[in-house]
């Protein structure tokens with residue numbers, strides 16, 4: 001078994017301005033991570049009885065990341081993981097993805113590393129690369145469109161009164177890493193990993209759906225903001241117990257609740273979910289953090305230390 005990086009060493013770098021050579025180079029570089037490239041469309045089957053789930057996500061230099069904070073490979077993997085996280089939010093099994101890249105001249109030498117990152121995240125999630133496009137342009141932009149299927153996609157709108165709210169994982173790592181980076185300090189390794197190499201919870205989501213979860217959202221804008229989206233979609237008021245939200249060291253619960261790009265999941269379930277079985281299967285916690293209330297205006301009310309607190313808005317990484 002060779003990594004995309006190993007395979008790259010056996011092939012010639014992309015020729016400038018030669019689209020066909022570039023595609024051949026990518027096919028060689030991606031190896032088994034890609035499937036069926038080269039025709040006008042990707043052709044795929046959706047399993048009988050399942051619904052097709054599609055989402056697209058653009059990742060733009062200067063908006064979603066700074067070049068000096070991440071390696072090209074991490075940038076490619078992170079953009080792909082962010083897109084795949086939306087399949088996780090629906091408990092969809094990935095069928096594959098297509099990627100469109102706008103590549104400025106200053107990025108051409110690193111394009112292969114970006115492509116390796118895309119393949120790394122795609123392979124980790126079991127999503128073959130089915131096609132794509134490249135163009136010259138002024139800002140590096142990776143637009144990843146993911147395709148998946150599920151017998152019963154897990155919508156945001158499914159939460160009902162009395163449901164228990166659970167989160168996967170531990171919150172605040174990306175925010176802790178960004179705080180360090182904007183101050184020119186190296187982040188703690190664990191925080192940097194959460195920021196640079198997020199893991200879409202694709203398999204975890206299907207476990208959760210199988211265990212009875214009936215609404216879900218992935219945390220891209222921050223736990224508070226995304227739980228707010230779930231509450232609005234479901235037309236329910238929810239109570240979030242901030243004391244229960246698992247936080248990385250050095251991050252307080254209110255900050256954890258506004259930390260974006262976590263790519264963890266929030267789910268609502270009518271019956272208790274088995275956190276021990278979940279942790280044994282996936283190596284991350286599953287924590288009950290609140291309830292869907294029986295009445296009140298749709299939205300989130302947060303409690304901390306026995307008192308109501310105001311929730312932060314969705315986090316903007318570059319407003320730190």
Ligand SMILES: [Mg+2]
Pocket residue numbers: 085086089217218219220
């Ligand atoms: Mg999402």
